[in-house]
Amino acid sequence: MTFPKIDWNGILFRLLQGEHGRRAVAEEAKNAAIPGQAAQAVIDSTLRSLDGPSPILIGTTDTSKTLSVDSSTLVASGLVVGATGAGKSRFLIGLVLQLIERLSDLSRPDGSGVEIELVDPKYETYDLLRLALAALWLRTDAWKRDELASRIRVIDWTRDWITPSAPFARIGSDVSDAFLARLRADVIVQASPQSYTDAMRHGYFMLGRLLIEKQFPLNLRFTTKLFRDEPFRKRIAQGLADPDVREYFLDLDRNLPRQTSEALLRRMQEDLAFPEIRYSEGIPPSVLRKLLPRAAPSIVLGNYGSRMSLPPSKAIERANHRIVDVLLKAPRRNPHRPGLLLLEESPVLLSRSSELVDPLTTATRTLRSVGMGIVHVAQDFSNALPADLVRALVLNARWTAMFRAREDAELIYPHVLWLEEPLRAMPESARRRAFAKTMEGLPQRRFYFHAKGFPALPATSLTVRDFARSSGVSSEDELREIFNREIASRWVVPSSLAARLIAEWEAEVVDRAEVPPSAPPGGGKRNSHRTLADLLKDLGRDTERAE
Numbered sequence: 001m002t003f004p005k006i007d008w009n010g011i012l013f014r015l016l017q018g019e020h021g022r023r024a025v026a027e028e029a030k031n032a033a034i035p036g037q038a039a040q041a042v043i044d045s046t047l048r049s050l051d052g053p054s055p056i057l058i059g060t061t062d063t064s065k066t067l068s069v070d071s072s073t074l075v076a077s078g079l080v081v082g083a084t085g086a087g088k089s090r091f092l093i094g095l096v097l098q099l100i101e102r103l104s105d106l107s108r109p110d111g112s113g114v115e116i117e118l119v120d121p122k123y124e125t126y127d128l129l130r131l132a133l134a135a136l137w138l139r140t141d142a143w144k145r146d147e148l149a150s151r152i153r154v155i156d157w158t159r160d161w162i163t164p165s166a167p168f169a170r171i172g173s174d175v176s177d178a179f180l181a182r183l184r185a186d187v188i189v190q191a192s193p194q195s196y197t198d199a200m201r202h203g204y205f206m207l208g209r210l211l212i213e214k215q216f217p218l219n220l221r222f223t224t225k226l227f228r229d230e231p232f233r234k235r236i237a238q239g240l241a242d243p244d245v246r247e248y249f250l251d252l253d254r255n256l257p258r259q260t261s262e263a264l265l266r267r268m269q270e271d272l273a274f275p276e277i278r279y280s281e282g283i284p285p286s287v288l289r290k291l292l293p294r295a296a297p298s299i300v301l302g303n304y305g306s307r308m309s310l311p312p313s314k315a316i317e318r319a320n321h322r323i324v325d326v327l328l329k330a331p332r333r334n335p336h337r338p339g340l341l342l343l344e345e346s347p348v349l350l351s352r353s354s355e356l357v358d359p360l361t362t363a364t365r366t367l368r369s370v371g372m373g374i375v376h377v378a379q380d381f382s383n384a385l386p387a388d389l390v391r392a393l394v395l396n397a398r399w400t401a402m403f404r405a406r407e408d409a410e411l412i413y414p415h416v417l418w419l420e421e422p423l424r425a426m427p428e429s430a431r432r433r434a435f436a437k438t439m440e441g442l443p444q445r446r447f448y449f450h451a452k453g454f455p456a457l458p459a460t461s462l463t464v465r466d467f468a469r470s471s472g473v474s475s476e477d478e479l480r481e482i483f484n485r486e487i488a489s490r491w492v493v494p495s496s497l498a499a500r501l502i503a504e505w506e507a508e509v510v511d512r513a514e515v516p517p518s519a520p521p522g523g524g525k526r527n528s529h530r531t532l533a534d535l536l537k538d539l540g541r542d543t544e545r546a547e
C-alpha cells in the first residue's frame with residue numbers, strides 16, 4: 001500500500017503556529033494515512049503544544065507519557081462527556097485537585113490563584129471533593145489550616161443545619177432591583193413542577209421587587225399578611241421608594257386578583273413547608289451579613305443533591321439561584337484570577353432554566369474576558385438538550401474530555417488521529433462506525449482529550465486515590481466529620497438558630513408591623529440591563545476596551 005506524500009516537516013511547523021495552523025493540521029491528520037512514526041511525532045508535538053508555562057496534569061497517554069495541559073486552556077470553558085460510570089466525576093476531581101495544588105499558594109496574601117465553584121445537583125462530586133479537601137486539610141501544617149479552611153465556602157443543608165442564602169439580597173449596584181427580581185422569579189417558576197400563570201409569575205416578580213427594596217427575606221407569614229391585610233399592605237407600600245412597586249401594592253386588588261394571589265400563596269406555602277428551604281431563605285439579609293464570614297473564599301462547594309429530604313425541583317432551583325449569583329458577580333471579579341464554574345449534570349440544570357441558557361452558552365466568550373470558564377459535565381448532551389444548544393456549547397468549549405459514549409462521541413470524531421493500520425485503510429463510513437463502536441466500549445477512565453485546534457488524543461485519567469486510606473484516617477466518615485467541623489461549620493447555621501432569627505423578624509415586621517425604612521440601593525446609577533446576556537455583554541465590552 002502506498003501513502004500519499006505528506007510534508008511532515010511542514011505540518012509540524014504549522015502545528016506550532018497559531019490556532020489556524022493547528023486547525024489545518026488536525027484536518028490533514030484526520031484525512032491522511034499517517035505512517036506510524038510520523039503519527040507519533042504529531043502526538044508528541046501536540047503534547048508539547050498543549051503543555052505550557054503553567055501545565056496541569058490530567059492523564060497519561062497510551063505510551064505512558066504525561067498529558068499536561070496549560071492552565072490557560074483548562075480554565076477556559078470545557079465539556080466532560082460520557083456514559084454513567086465512565087469516569088467523568090473522577091476526572092473532574094483530579095482536575096480540580098491539580099488546579100488547586102498548582103495554582104494555589106497559601107503564603108500569598110491574595111490567596112489562591114484560582115477560583116472554583118462547584119454546582120453539583122447529584123451530591124457525589126461534592127462529597128468526593130469534600131473528602132479530598134479534608135485530606136488536604138490534614139496534610140497542611142497546623143498553623144496554615146485555618147487559612148486553608150477560610151478559603152473554602154460550603155453550600156449544603158440538612159435537617160439540623162443549613163447554609164443560609166438570600167435570593168432577594170441586592171447584588172452590587174450594577175444590577176437593578178427589577179432585573180434581579182425577574183431572574184429570581186424566572187428561576188423559581190421554571191424550576192417548579194407546578195404550573196404558574198403569567199399573572200402569578202408577574203405577582204412573584206413584583207413581590208420580589210418589594211423584598212429586594214426592603215431587603216426582606218422570603219417569608220410566608222409576611223406575604224400572606226401583605227396580600228390579605230389592607231392596612232398592613234398600605235403601611236408597607238407607602239414606604240416604598242420605587243413608584244412602580246408602590247402603586248402596584250397600593251392598588252393590589254386591581255393588579256393581582258384575589259384568586260391569583262391565593263394561588264401564589266399556596267405555591268409558596270408548599271415550597272416553604274420544607275424546613276431546609278424555610279430556614280435557608282428566611283433569615284433577613286441584614287442579619288446574614290453579620291452571621292457569615294466576610295472574606296471571599298476561593299473554592300465554593302455546592303451540594304444541591306436533594307437526597308431524601310427535598311423535592312429535586314427545589315434543589316435545582318437553589319442551584320440555579322446560585323448560578324445567577326455567580327454570573328451577576330462575575331463582572332466584578334478580578335479578571336487576572338482564573339475562575340471555573342463546574343456544572344455537574346449540566347443538562348439537568350440547564351433544561352430547567354431557559355433564562356440562564358443564553359449567558360451560560362453564547363456569552364462564554366464574555367465570561368472569558370473576566371477570566372471565567374464553565375465546565376459542563378454530562379452523561380448525554382446530544383439527547384438531553386436541544387440541538388442548537390448543544391451546538392452552542394460545543395462551539396464555545398475550548399476543550400472536551402470524551403469518555404465512553406454513544407451519540408456524543410460524534411463530537412470528537414473529526415479530530416481523532418488514525419494510527420492503527422486497519423482503521424487508516426478503511427473508507428470513511430466504515431471508519432466512523434468502527435470509531436462509534438470503540439467509543440461505546442471504551443473502558444472506565446479512558447478518554448479522548450481534544451483541545452480546539454489540536455488533534456484529539458486518547459488518554460487515561462489520573463488515579464483518584466482513596467482519600468481516607470491515603471490520609472491515614474479510619475473511614476470516609478471521619479474525613480466528612482473533619483470537613484464539616486473544620487470547614488463547613490463556618491458557613492452553616494443550626495436550624496434552631498435560623499428558626500429563632502426568623503421568629504424575631506416576624507415578631508417585629510409581621511406582628512408589630514414595625515417596618516424599617518427601605519434599604520437604599522447600592523449607590524451609583526441604575527442600569528438598563530434587562531437580560532443577563534445584556535449585562536454580561538456590556539461588561540464584557542468594557543473589559544475588552546480596557547485591554
Ligand SMILES: Nc1ncnc2c1ncn2[C@@H]1O[C@H](COP(=O)(O)OP(=O)(O)OP(=O)(O)O)[C@@H](O)[C@H]1O
Nearest residue numbers: 083084085086087088089090444445461462463464
Ligand atoms: N480516575 C479514577 N481513579 C480511580 N477510580 C476511578 C477513576 N475514574 C473512574 N473510576 C472508577 O469508576 C467509577 C465511576 O467513576 P465516576 O463516578 O467518575 O463516573 P461518572 O462518569 O461520573 O459516572 P456518573 O455519570 O454515574 O456520575 C468510580 O466509582 C471508580 O471506581
Ligand SMILES: [Mg+2]
Nearest residue numbers: 088089090124
Ligand atoms: Mg459522576
